[in-house]
Amino acid sequence: MxxxxxxxxxxGLFLRGFVNFADGEAAPALSDGxxxxxxxxxxNIGSSIWPAFCRWREGQADSGGADPLDAWSKAIIGAAAVSVGATAWFPSDPPWQPFQQWAMRAEGLKASPLGIxxxxxxxxxHGYRGALGFCRxxxxxxxxxxxxxxxxxxxxxxxxxxxAGAVRPGTFDVPACRAHLRTRQGQGGCMASGCLSRAACPVGADYRYDDAQLRFHMAALSL
Ligand code: B12
Known part of the structure; x- marks a missing residue:
């Protein structure tokens, strides 16, 4: 550890808790099966990863490719996994591993009305950049x-x-969010300075992401 x-x-990557699976419980397969x-x-906690990620990106001939944050996560967490004999999984890789279910168990977290x-x-x-699986x-x-x-x-x-009225109790209306992001109001609002609903939450305001990171995530969401 x-x-x-x-x-x-x-x-800027932190260990964010663990889940021990009970015998017979569904668990992902390690690289040895x-x-x-x-x-x-x-x-990440707040913008903890942003300086290291930006430095890495500057050193990449293709700026990290089409999904630079995923590529960076794989480079750093993948190497750490090899060094401790773990299998690594990443949140955006299909089949999606249940990162949020794991986080609920690992840290006792619950969903906000936004779903995150x-x-x-x-x-x-905060967010999850990878998970390491062990045989013990x-x-x-x-x-x-x-x-x-x-x-x-x-x-x-x-x-x-x-x-856009996209955030309703128990629902996040992804098409409504994306349609709004394409409008002039959306471009000048959420796209420029981050999701207004997320920013309205009073909890953890000191950990709000840097503007550049907010714009990066909004660009990914609006694709
Ligand atoms: C598909 C996906 C999306 C899609 C669709 C999301 C949706 N709301 O339908 C899109 C691209 C739109 C999206 C957007 C965003 N996403 Co997303 N997304 C995912 C992804 C890849 C899979 C989610 C999934 O389908 N899980 C289902 C199964 C596989 O997971 P599960 O843990 O068993 O599912 C549980 C959760 O879904 C939870 N849950 C989720 N929503 C809700 C809502 C309520 C009310 C309740 C009670 C429970 C609940 O309950 C499920 C059962 O236990 C995950 C990564 C992952 N592998 O989990 C990230 C993930 C969920 N996303 C994340 C984030 C941060 C976002 C964005 C804020 C990013 C951005 N660019 O701004 C936005 C906003 C999303 C929002 N407001 O909902 C984070 C959430 C971190 C956290 N703190 O929880 C994750 C975990 C990725 C990460 N790297 O950390 N996302």
């Missing part, structure tokens, strides 16, 4: 978050801030 932290933290006994989640999981400290400003359980107890922040948020500004 110490070696892994040393390999990941200079890149055995079912994983555990997965360790790796992710909210952390009591980092709010909506991880020692220790999963971290359990305190109360779900949305339960104590009377105004729920995330539900009213979306200019």
């Amino acid at each position: 110490t070696n892994l932290r040393a390999a990941l933290e200079p890149h 055995r079912p994983a006994a555990s997965v360790l989640l790796v992710g 999981l909210i952390h009591p400290v980092y709010g909506l400003w 359980p991880v020692d220790g107890e999963p971290l359990m978050a305190e109360a779900h922040p949305c339960d104590h948020c009377p105004d729920k500004p995330c539900l009213t801030a979306c200019p």
Whole structure:
């Protein structure tokens, strides 16, 4: 664990908790075909990855290709996985691994009305860049978050801030969001400075992503 932290933290990547699978429980297959006994989640907290990712990108002849953040994640987390004999999975690779279910178990997080999981400290400003699978359980107890922040948020500004009305309780209307992003209002609003619903959340405001990172994620979402 110490070696892994040393390999990941200079890149702004943090160990974000683990899941130990019970015997017989559905678990992803390791590269040798055995079912994983555990997965360790790796992710960003606020804009922690942004400086290292930008430096890496500047050094790439093709700026990192069509999906530079995925390519960077694979370069860094893939190498760390090899160094500890783990199998790595990445959130955007099909078949999608259930990163959010794992995160709910690993850190006790719950979904916000936006669908993305909210952390009591980092709010909506965190994400997962990879998961490492092992043939043995991880020692220790999963971290359990305190109360779900949305339960104590009377105004729920995330539900009213979306200019496209795409954020509704239990639903995120992806076509409505994307249609709005193509409009002049969307280009000058969410595309320029990030999703207005996400920004309206009062939890973890100090961890809000840098503007350049917000624009990067919005560009990916609007594709
Ligand atoms: C497909 C996908 C999308 C699609 C469709 C999303 C949608 N809402 O339908 C698109 C491209 C639109 C998208 C957009 C975004 N996404 Co997305 N997306 C994914 C992806 C690749 C698969 C999601 C999926 O279908 N999971 C289903 C199965 C495979 O996963 P599961 O864990 O078993 O599913 C559980 C969750 O889906 C959870 N859940 C999800 N939504 C909700 C909503 C409610 C109300 C509840 C109760 C539960 C719940 O319940 C499921 C069952 O337990 C995941 C990565 C991954 N592998 O999980 C990222 C992921 C979910 N996305 C993520 C993010 C951050 C975003 C964006 C904010 C990014 C951006 N560019 O701005 C936007 C906004 C999304 C939004 N408001 O919903 C993060 C969420 C991190 C977090 N804190 O939770 C993930 C985990 C990727 C990552 N690298 O960390 N996304």
